[in-house]
Amino acid sequence: MIRFEHVSKRYGESLILDDLNLEIATGEFTVLIGPSGCGKTTTLKTINRLIEPDKGKIFIDDQDISQIDKVKLRRSIGYVIQQIGLFPNMTVEQNISVVPKLLNYEKARCNKIVRELLALVDMPYEEYAHKYPSEMSGGQQQRIGVLRALAASPPIVLMDEPFGALDPMTRRILQDEVSKLQKKLNKTIVFVTHDMDEALNMADKIIFMNKGKIVQIAAPEEMLENPADDLIRSFMGKHSKDQEALPQTAADFMRSDIYSCYRNRGVREAIQQMARRKVDTLLVKNLDDTYAGTVSIKSIRNHGKDLKTIEPLITQENAVSYVDEDAQICFDKLLNGQDSYVVVLNHDGTIAGIVTKTSMAKSLADAVWGDSQ
Amino acid sequence: MSHFLALYGKRLSSAIVTHFWYVVVSVVFAFVIAFILGILLSRMPKRANLILPVISVFQTIPGIVFIGLLFLYNGMVPSTVVIALTIYAIFPILKNTYVGIINVSENFKEAARGCGMSPFQILMKVEVPLALPSIITGLRISTVYTVSWAVLAAMIGLGGLGELIYAGVSSNNNALIIAGAIPAAIMALLFSLAIDFLRKALIPKQLRRDSK
Numbered sequence: 001m002i003r004f005e006h007v008s009k010r011y012g013e014s015l016i017l018d019d020l021n022l023e024i025a026t027g028e029f030t031v032l033i034g035p036s037g038c039g040k041t042t043t044l045k046t047i048n049r050l051i052e053p054d055k056g057k058i059f060i061d062d063q064d065i066s067q068i069d070k071v072k073l074r075r076s077i078g079y080v081i082q083q084i085g086l087f088p089n090m091t092v093e094q095n096i097s098v099v100p101k102l103l104n105y106e107k108a109r110c111n112k113i114v115r116e117l118l119a120l121v122d123m124p125y126e127e128y129a130h131k132y133p134s135e136m137s138g139g140q141q142q143r144i145g146v147l148r149a150l151a152a153s154p155p156i157v158l159m160d161e162p163f164g165a166l167d168p169m170t171r172r173i174l175q176d177e178v179s180k181l182q183k184k185l186n187k188t189i190v191f192v193t194h195d196m197d198e199a200l201n202m203a204d205k206i207i208f209m210n211k212g213k214i215v216q217i218a219a220p221e222e223m224l225e226n227p228a229d230d231l232i233r234s235f236m237g238k239h240s241k242d243q244e245a246l247p248q249t250a251a252d253f254m255r256s257d258i259y260s261c262y263r264n265r266g267v268r269e270a271i272q273q274m275a276r277r278k279v280d281t282l283l284v285k286n287l288d289d290t291y292a293g294t295v296s297i298k299s300i301r302n303h304g305k306d307l308k309t310i311e312p313l314i315t316q317e318n319a320v321s322y323v324d325e326d327a328q329i330c331f332d333k334l335l336n337g338q339d340s341y342v343v344v345l346n347h348d349g350t351i352a353g354i355v356t357k358t359s360m361a362k363s364l365a366d367a368v369w370g371d372s373q
Numbered sequence: 374m375s376h377f378l379a380l381y382g383k384r385l386s387s388a389i390v391t392h393f394w395y396v397v398v399s400v401v402f403a404f405v406i407a408f409i410l411g412i413l414l415s416r417m418p419k420r421a422n423l424i425l426p427v428i429s430v431f432q433t434i435p436g437i438v439f440i441g442l443l444f445l446y447n448g449m450v451p452s453t454v455v456i457a458l459t460i461y462a463i464f465p466i467l468k469n470t471y472v473g474i475i476n477v478s479e480n481f482k483e484a485a486r487g488c489g490m491s492p493f494q495i496l497m498k499v500e501v502p503l504a505l506p507s508i509i510t511g512l513r514i515s516t517v518y519t520v521s522w523a524v525l526a527a528m529i530g531l532g533g534l535g536e537l538i539y540a541g542v543s544s545n546n547n548a549l550i551i552a553g554a555i556p557a558a559i560m561a562l563l564f565s566l567a568i569d570f571l572r573k574a575l576i577p578k579q580l581r582r583d584s585k
Contacts, residue, residue, distance in 0.1 A: 050486060075489030085484030089502040089580055098488050098498075132579040148488070158487075 001026050002047060002156065002188070007056035009042055009212075016042045017053065018212035024190060024205075026061075026155070029182050031191045031199040033235070034209035040192045041082075043209070044158050047190060048077045060156070075102055078149030078157035078187075083165050084141045086133040092118075092144050093129040099152040117147040121177060139170035146178060150185070159191045163198065175201050196235045200224070208232050250330040251323040253363045254344045254353035260285050263292050263311050267300060270310045283343065283351055284314050290349035294318045318343055323352050331360055377548055385537065389556050392533040395523040396564065399455050400516050403462035407515075408508070410463070411470025412496065418475060425468060432464045436522050444529045454526040454533075461522055462515040469511025473504025505576055513568045520561040524553075534560075 002024040009017040016039045024030045032040040045051040046058055049070050058065050065073055078099075086095050096117060097110040105113075115125045121143050133141050142162055149157050159178075163171045179202050182189050193199055199206050200220045208215045208223070216228035227233040260283035261273060270282055274297055284292040293314040300313060307313070319333040319342045334342050334355060341354040378385075414421035440457045447453040477500045485495040501508075527535030534553045541549030572581070 048487060050483065071489050071491050073489075074487060079484070079487030081480065081484045081487060083480055085480055085487075087481060087484070087499055087503075089499075089505075089577065091577075098490075102489055102494070132577055134579045 001059075001061060002190070003059040003062075004043075004046075005057045005059070007043075007046065007053045007058060009039075009046070009051065009053045015212050017046075020056070020212070020214065022207065022214060022217065024188065026188050027186050029179070029189045029191065029202055029204045031193060031203035031206050032209060033193055033196065033199045033206060034215070035231070035235075036194065037211075038209040039212040040194075040209050041160055044160055044190055044192050047156070047158055048074045048079055050074075075099055075152065076154050076156075078152075078154040080142075080145050080149045080157065080159040080162040082161045084133065084138065084145060086141055086145055086148070088133050091130050091132055092136075095133070095144055096148050096151050098148060103152055105152075113151055117150060120181065121147065137170075138166050139174060142166060142174060143177070146174075146181070150181070150187075153185075154187075156188045156190070159189060161192050161194070164193075164195075171198070172201075178202065196237065208235070248327040248363075249323065250321045250325045250327055250342070250344050250355055251352065253327055253330070253359045254323075254355045255359055256353040258283060258351065258354055260351055261310075262287060263314060264309050267307050267310055267313075270295060271297070271300060281318075281340075282310075283354075284310065285351065291320070291343065291345055291351050292316075294343070320345060321355065322347065327363070330355055334360060377552070381537070381549065381552060385552055385556070388532060388534050388536055388553070389560070391526075391531075392520075392523050392535075392557070393560065395451075395454055395458060395526060395533055396516065396519045396560070399458035399523075400462050400512070400519055402455070402459040403515060403519075404466055404512060406459070407463045407466035407511070408470055411467045411508075412474065412501075414467075414471045415474040415500075421471060425471065428464055428467070432461070436461060436525050437528065440525050440529065449529055449531065451531060453529065454523070454531050457525075458519050458522055462519045465514040465518070466508065466511040469507045469514075470504065473507030474500050476507070477503045503580075506572070506580060509568060509572045509575070513565060516564045516568060517561045520557060520564060524557065 004020045004022045007017055007020040008015070016037075018039075020039075020043065032043055034040050042051055046053050047060075047065075049065060052066075087098070090098070093111075093114050096114045097105075100110045100113055114129060118125050118128060123140065123143065128136070128140075128144075133144070136144070142165075145162065146159075149159075163174050166174065175198060178189075181187075191202065200223075203220055205217060205219055206223050207217050208228070210231060216223065216232060218226075218228075223232065224236060227236055259273065259277050259279065261270060263284050263286055274280065274282060280298075281294045281296045284295055286292045293316040295310045295313050295315075299315070300310070303313060317339075319337045319339050321330045321333060321342050321344050323344055323346055325344075330342055330344070334357065341356045343354055344352045346352045414424060436457070439460070440453070443453050443457050447456065474496075481499055481503065482495060485499045490498060523533050524535035524538060526533040527539050534557045537549050537553030541547065541551075541553060
């Protein structure tokens, strides 16, 4: 158990931790969350004495940690750093065995630990043990970062925004892996993040901080049900129950950086435009800026050689949608039709943009993984 | 050529050997001193920012002046040459050691502290290994310079390849000048290659990319 009693920390004028009192139970996954500068990272770093509080005491299993030698204390607490703190001059194996070596474990024992840990995250020893961090992806590096923290089997592991630099997919996978590891190894984990998704996904208990104080301590479900104040509610964002998803329209997904030309333009000019912009069709406007249709490179090639202007080649076969049309209907047009995009029109008949399959995929990704604000 | 070797061969080979030892001994001393000083300075970067420019001013005193002064004080003994060369060789290594250590990212140092390394362990296991590319670059600069500075030893009658050069200049003997200059150039090149080899042996190739 970790216990804070009246812990305060001040940097110059600003109070970072304001009389903090809290308890973290053994074997629990606790997430510290809050806006930047709320003191969550400072709280974390006081636990392994990377930061010393000005006032108050911290106990681990009823022992005052200010009485324990710093270096010894840190060797008994796992620490996963923000970004990637792997030592670039050491191989995976050397990185993982840093703490065991500091504790003077024998070579064979270190090697055994490395093999066991790598097996835990499905990274074969033969393939990865002798790689250097720069030879691996960010996700793999941070996995090793987590393993390094676990190497000397510390009962407590501190994690300071460990997945902040990873892409959403890898992040999700690593969250699940760490959750699994925690349950399996029964560690007490204190985890700092500013991402509520991450907190809800991993925590047994969430501690919400603001301005050096604790605003609310609750299990994820409870925090979702009864957020203590508006700040927490805004952090919950789309998870919160009282926020209905707005129906989305074609305009939400279209790209407006499109190219169009007037109907009285020459064929050569149209070809040049297509070549320059690397597209195979052009949107064509009437002289009053309303949508006239499209011209494709295919029709120009088949018939257009002798023509002066593109006018005779304009077709209106491409699927069309309006800005306030339901996005779902717009996507259906795209998926069921032959066209590579849907033209979105304003109500006055002018062109607003197009919806492509790429823009559709993006919106689906957002729906699955949340907005990448 | 054979005529030349018959005439000067012995002198040439002894000059090469003397020159070589001047360089090796001076650079080794310089390295030990500069490495330790560099580490000490990196523990107090504020003071280092005052001390380093002062040392670099000393560096601008011409070698001839310095070696001459030292000769007056210390006499015509090899140690005069070695002391002078050592002092000149210190600065590049010192500066690169200091800069290399100072530039180790705070991230790695914090990770090391968090793992429970003592300050000395952080230095030896993290800071020095990460600064090594820079340190070795400094070593190379010092060594190559020392090869050319060692020519000055002859000025106070203490041998080395400079002796052939000075003799050649004063007797208008071009062959003799070249006989001194070319081995010196080759020696600089060979030292440089040896240090390159050292660099490859000491630094994993994944860390080598950013240093020359």
